């Protein structure tokens with residue numbers, strides 16, 4: 001039966017195919033639409049496809065080199081083109097095609113990746129595909145042919161289509177750019193779309209240009225269920241072109257359809273298991289002219305959302321278009337079912353499109369891009385085939401920065417703060433454009449053959465703290481010996497050592513001082529200084545003291561580059577009751593009300609917060625939290641999945657955090673089963689600090705959490721920290737706000753004394769509470785415990801004098817004794833102490849804290865490596881609890897180079 005049907009189908013599709021070919025032949029003289037750009041990578045000549053009138057050009061304009069081309073064995077299913085360009089370089093990480101566009105015009109871009117002979121290319125390659133700074137897909141060379149299609153709106157007169165190396169060498173065979181005048185991006189503004197499926201239901205051959213004027217490919221139907229009927233009608237001639245602003249597919253696509261007496265189901269369960277918004281467009285047309293209104297009525301379900309009572313004829317429009325958006329992770333189940341209320345016929349479907357929305361990543365400012373292009377061009381003039389320079393492609397910072405650059409996100413845009421051109425075999429003058437990179441903090445030009453001098457650079461860059469230019473034989477020093485910028489670390493052009501790059505990379509000792517450095521004043525008063533200062537730490541390792549300078553540069557992956565989109569869903573009360581099995585499992589109670597565990601229809605586990613009638617928080621707080629949470633997204637903040645505000649109920653739905661709260665892990669039930677180790681504590685501290693830093697610097701208006709505590713720091717299945725509970729959050733007061741309207745809120749033991757006494761709320765109140773959390777992390781004690789002796793009730797009051805007197809062994813949680821690096825511990829404790837300063841002005845900001853904790857984590861992570869180098873000198877440092885650091889109040893200039901193959905000799909004080 002099944003075979004019969006199949007054969008039937010293929011005969012029909014043969015007829016169909018010959019029809020397409022005939023149609024195409026007829027329009028041989030047609031010229032391709034203006035604005036089409038079609039690139040065949042590695043082809044040696046341009047080629048005009050007589051069948052489609054598409055003119056293919058070679059990509060030698062972008063990549064003139066043919067050494068990286070491969071010809072694939074023919075005889076595979078893709079016989080039309082068989083070459084690929086392979087981007088194989090040790091240096092590069094990103095390769096872009098810079099394509100000309102018109103600002104504000106929408107485009108479809110389609111790349112074809114052919115892998116070819118797996119025997120000859122056994123190495124798997126994995127790479128990301130991005131449109132400017134926005135990654136839209138990941139490609140895995142496992143499949144012999146992959147097409148990635150994106151839809152975007154041009155923001156200027158060019159777009160960079162990039163391949164980002166993840167593993168192995170990226171490759172590409174074809175790239176097509178097509179202007180669109182349809183409306184895809186109207187429903188999902190500020191996004192780039194990635195096509196998941198575009199199917200011409202009921203058709204067995206692909207339909208594309210010239211039948212589709214935009215050259216969208218309406219893919220052949222691969223629906224396998226033999227009980228589904230294929231129908232077609234060639235009489236269809238739709239003359240209108242759109243419905244609700246959504247343009248119709250070509251007539252030829254509408255002329256075929258699938259239908260079933262009961263239901264049609266399309267299941268995509270291999271999607272990226274991360275929450276994305278999917279835009280789904282369904283095109284319906286009644287092909288059976290005898291069907292009347294209400295005879296064919298069906299319901300559409302996509303995962304949990306549904307649209308009921310679809311009646312094509314009854315709708316009065318020739319083509320009925322249903323556009324639905326849904327947030328999903330991993331799975332989309334698209335089902336059309338005959339309506340239970342007396343419909344005679346089952347569903348019919350002509351075509352559909354599924355697109356995933358990727359929110360646009362803010363690009364680097366055009367000014368900064370322009371300067372970096374100038375630096376590149378100046379260098380290229382004298383270093384034509386330099387592989388390092390040629391690897392500088394696309395946006396300098398995003399989605400990943402050019403080799404040798406480190407960028408920082410400031411005010412929503414990326415700035416170059418660190419440039420390392422060392423060991424790159426560069427000749428010619430030091431590029432003048434570097435003087436325009438005014439945000440530059442570190443510049444390393446060592447081991448090249450540059451000429452000129454660096455005095456101009458030093459004079460133009462106000463924030464430069466490190467300048468190294470040694471080992472350039474023809475580079476004049478230019479710096480006065482009397483240079484007295486104490487904030488600058490430089491080698492004065494001296495060529496120290498003949499270390500190779502290799503050994504430079506190997507040696508990793510050193511302590512990084514953050515931009516805002518913690519200074520300790522003799523009396524034990526801690527102050528954060530906003531200015532950069534060179535600080536030399538003298539560490540007692542092997543009995544001798546030697547300085548560890550801030551020369552070693554670590555790059556910490558920025559966590560904010562890729563923003564995931566999760567749109568907040570409105571759930572019905574019925575759905576919530578179903579998901580929680582009528583509030584069966586209570587997992588917690590908070591100021592807001594009760595928290596229940598539940599499962600959404602797609603299987604996702606959730607925590608459902610239900611406002612209790614006696615809650616002290618009202619509608620105001622509910623809306624407050626809702627508005628805030630739908631705008632705020634950060635990997636260290638618990639995202640809001642949905643809400644329900646039916647029948648006076650106020651319900652919030654969050655993902656379930658399977659590892660509970662930090663509080664529970666530190667001294668709750670969970671801690672009795674297994675104590676949290678120090679590195680995990682440190683990474684939780686850093687994660688939650690990043691989450692809070694994000695809140696405090698939220699674009700537009702700083703957001704204060706107001707109830708930072710360890711029970712509000714939740715842990716996901718990988719023990720990543722996520723700050724929860726924004727119920728108390730408030731927009732930070734701005735000038736003009738009356739501050740008295742804010743009641744003091746917070747939890748005993750965490751409350752900022754200054755806020756309590758003045759009622760003046762600032763981000764520094766969160767900093768105080770976070771300091772208490774850090775103390776909990778270090779000590780494993782609760783912030784307030786009246787079951788302890790009177791002088792130990794308050795954690796802050798108990799810990800403070802002990803820290804100041806360096807009696808660390810008295811306060812560190814006995815569970816982690818012997819399991820931490822003393823210096824990392826000191827960093828954390830010093831930050832904690834600064835955070836709990838009674839006067840908020842003396843407390844650091846969250847960004848400073850993040851930096852300090854990053855340093856602490858680096859120290860902890862490098863501890864073993866670090867120890868090895870120390871152990872060879874017989875010193876034993878780890879776990880020694882005596883105060884390991886002395887910080888000199890005055891900066892000392894030293895000649896220490898990071899190229900330390902052995903510890904340097906003792907330095908006289």
Ligand SMILES: *[C@@H]1O[C@H](CO)[C@@H](O)[C@H](O)[C@H]1NC(C)=O
Pocket residue numbers: 050
């Ligand atoms: C396409 O048409 C041109 C002339 O119009 C002809 O010279 C060429 O051979 C044709 N190519 C193919 C592949 O048919």
Ligand SMILES: *[C@@H]1O[C@H](CO)[C@@H](O)[C@H](O)[C@H]1NC(C)=O
Pocket residue numbers: 127128135138164165166399400
């Ligand atoms: C590639 O994309 C994945 C998933 O979006 C992301 O986790 C990864 O960081 C990206 N890598 C690069 C090099 O862009």
Ligand SMILES: *[C@@H]1O[C@H](CO)[C@@H](O)[C@H](O)[C@H]1NC(C)=O
Pocket residue numbers: 237238239
């Ligand atoms: C469709 O209808 C339009 C206007 O009614 C007519 O101009 C066109 O030729 C028709 N096309 C076909 C394929 O019948």
Ligand SMILES: *[C@@H]1O[C@H](CO)[C@@H](O)[C@H](O)[C@H]1NC(C)=O
Pocket residue numbers: 187188324325
């Ligand atoms: C998503 O679809 C719903 C209807 O299903 C609509 O109300 C809502 O506005 C859509 N959201 C966006 C952002 O288009």
Ligand SMILES: *[C@@H]1O[C@H](CO)[C@@H](O)[C@H](O)[C@H]1NC(C)=O
Pocket residue numbers: 098099100158160369373393394395
């Ligand atoms: C892309 O090309 C345009 C000109 O076609 C040029 O102005 C622009 O700087 C290029 N951008 C990048 C990032 O390569």
Ligand SMILES: *[C@@H]1O[C@H](CO)[C@@H](O)[C@H](O)[C@H]1NC(C)=O
Pocket residue numbers: 411
């Ligand atoms: C951040 O952006 C705002 C507006 O876009 C601007 O007013 C402000 O000066 C910027 N701040 C910095 C530090 O650049």
Ligand SMILES: *[C@@H]1O[C@H](CO)[C@@H](O)[C@H](O)[C@H]1NC(C)=O
Pocket residue numbers: 438439440462463515
């Ligand atoms: C220099 O650094 C300070 C403090 O970090 C910062 O406020 C300022 O914006 C920076 N200046 C530039 C030009 O980046």
Ligand SMILES: *[C@@H]1O[C@H](CO)[C@@H](O)[C@H](O)[C@H]1NC(C)=O
Pocket residue numbers: 482483484
């Ligand atoms: C150091 O700098 C100050 C001003 O910045 C200047 O007055 C002084 O002469 C400088 N000292 C030396 C030794 O160059």
